[in-house]
Amino acid sequence: MTTFRDTLSQLLKARIPVLHVESYEEQRVVAEITAVAHDAARVRTPRGVWIWSATHGLVAPDGSRRNGAGEPQAALDAALRLDEPAVVVLLDLHPALGAGGRPADPGVVRRLRDLAAAYRSGPVPRTLVLVSPVPHLPGELAKDVTAVDFPLPTEVEIRAVLEGMIAANTAGGRIRIDLDAQGRERLAKAALGLTLHEAENAFARAMVDDGVLDARDVALVHEEKRQAVRRSGLLEFVEAEVALGDVGGLENLKRWLAKRDGLWLAEASAYGLPAPRGVLITGVPGCGKSLTAKAVAAAWGLPLLRLDIGKVFAGLVGSSEQNMREAIRTAEAAAPCVLWLDEIEKGFGGGAGGDSGTSGRVFGSFLTWMQEKTRAVFVIATANDFEGLPPELLRKGRFDEIFFVDLPTRAERASIWALHVQRRLRHRAVAGALTVDHALLAELAELSDGYSGAEIEQAVVGALVDAYAERRPLRRDDLLRALVNMVPLSVTQAERITAVRNWAEHRAVAATAAEDWDLDARSGAGPGRHGGRPVEF
Template structure:
């Protein structure tokens, strides 16, 4: 098996000890408890070394312990002490400078032989854990640390916990800065700008709050980069720079390779029909605020939109985010999967953590049955990766705390895992059927208006009658085909052009009649109609 650039391996026995801190303050409190409880080994999953190092330095001071940090390029910082050659079981030299502790085996020897109850921080040890000798030595160090009241803290962007250590190492995912951290970071940045005096800072009292809100989900260094870019662009730092900060966040989302940031280019008014779903959404427009929490309402969890292909499920997902004025993220489950052991679950966890960091947000999963359909069988075709990713997603669906509203769409109910349909996963399951005649009229009028045509010039009733059994996409296609014919004849499109295009179309309801009937039969008693208000 190839070596992963960012491997993550958490054994089943270790799953219960893999968790994510809510905030840096929460993480600090957790670590304080672990150190007092004499946990020998902690693994912090983060790319923010400086931020974590500052926090660990604070903890070391609280416990009056030395903090010694190791990398494979520099060894231990200030790592110098004298061994008694006769007492040293590993025969280390009398003086062990930092440069001699660069290799993992020497570094672990250093931890074993250090006379103090220190906090030993080792950065990026995971690439060396393919070596069974290093794994064995790490096991020795963990056992020694437990007896000697030492604490080993491993820090890396990914966790690769050997099975042999799965019960002894506690893995904690470090969250990105919360709003309080970002606000403090922004205050410090603004103070530095004002002290230099070269950049004009906006005096608008709403600017700091809006800038912090725009920066949510960024790491400390990414936030500073976004602020700096905004400030030096025109030597001003203010409300006009909010789009630049948001752009930095979009770049971060794109770099995940799993999430995609969508702009708001639709609204519920551009979706024909589905009056029942629209009414349901309208009743929850204010449900993400603190007033709803004070009223005793839970956070809205999400929707599963099940229905016939081409009936506007994906369009509806985009319109929901626009209607609620929330960011829209699309999760591509196919991109989650990695050829490396544990990489798929890690990608899913990172994507979901990113979504939570941007909350409140709408998370759109299109054709969810294609992403999770492999879990309905034995799940062993890909070494169990599909099942583990699905399990990670289900656990997050059940336990997430932040307001991430999941909109999943599906066309084939038979391919959906039953666990996904259990009550409590989603707030509601809506069935989106083929549009009624009135809905086809509305859809046709919407597409005419989009193309700068007056719907009043067309016989909408005739078009609705001629497109019986058409889905929304097919209604649009009939109009587009009619416009091509009119354009080729160098004249304006007419109702007759649309009727002619409709007569030449064989709708999906004809070619897939049996599948649609089966879907309707299932939904009749198990889902709510999106059309009925």
């Protein structure tokens, strides 16, 4: 993989006159530039590094300051007069170039173009490097300035910061370290996507929180990531406080996900395993697809980012493609993470009609990234309408597997009833004479045949409303009455659900465990009730 130093050395040897590096990490950028400029093996002719900032003016390689070069135009004039091999780094020029909505200074723009021409044809190698936290440049400079990507810190760099902080703070016994080698790797990976300064802040906060650095501090590092994700405006950092055990049923899907926990770690890579790409979960509405996305992020201890496709297509005409690239860049910077696309068919269904091909181009860039991504971004896409799914999305290589979530089996319904009723009975005002035993759960599961998980939850809520109206504990009759008064989706949308099952029969894997499927068939629901291949994991 080509590093920043490799790219910079090529550009310096090619005598590219003006470069632009977008980064908040000025110190890291200057350190990398200095390392390359002083390395004769990389640039043939070593060069001195001059640094200009609005506060210090133009500082020579020996640390002396060039008088009269405090203003941008004066600094560019001084850089233009240099007659020795040099790399001139300008840290604070972006305000004069129109960043932040300000008008660009015509004199500064003109001097930059003059300097680019002079450096390009001069007798000695000289290069000007603009370093700024924003990408804005005036259109007049588009052909004179070459953009250079500066990557965020690698895991090795972040691990070095972590180990240095551990060594500095354990020497005096100020903190206790309760991390094995894998725990340190998880903590360092959790900080990927942060600058070194942000990572150092996150580790420091974790250390002072309770005086112990352990695996639980990954959550504090994720909190630092939340700020970076929020700044992007395209992704939402979702709190994932739901355990996989809180998802009723879907044992086949849960086993598949549990086996892939930690596949982004070095141990799995050394075993020859790639990081998992993701899953597409389709099926009947209200049966736990979105809840599963939240649960897997919590189970794996990874941040959950939600991509709102509507935000990608919002804004100025022509900005959708850039928005998608920015969203992907933000997700990769936060890797390892879980990227959740809810109801993906509403964002990418329907092709490119009516919008001059914008939808098609955005969808195409997303598919290309899905196929070729190398960062540990696990994509969970959920869909209710299989007819709206483009065929390109369903072919192998995009997702590791496609799961179909059907209406819950009898065993799954009993599990869902237990989850929702027992959770409410923890409240003293709700608890009373009601005993949640096997007999009650079996009765409720039998009576709620054809109900989705969401409908069962609403039945529990409806029963609680009745109980609360009379200011008494919850009773069995409340639950039965709520069931009788509800018309489930399997009745109102029977034809639609049948069509969904038929589609999934040979195109998706059943999220329900085979033993639950067989038990439901023996109970009288009939074989073949569930769509999807009954594969065991």
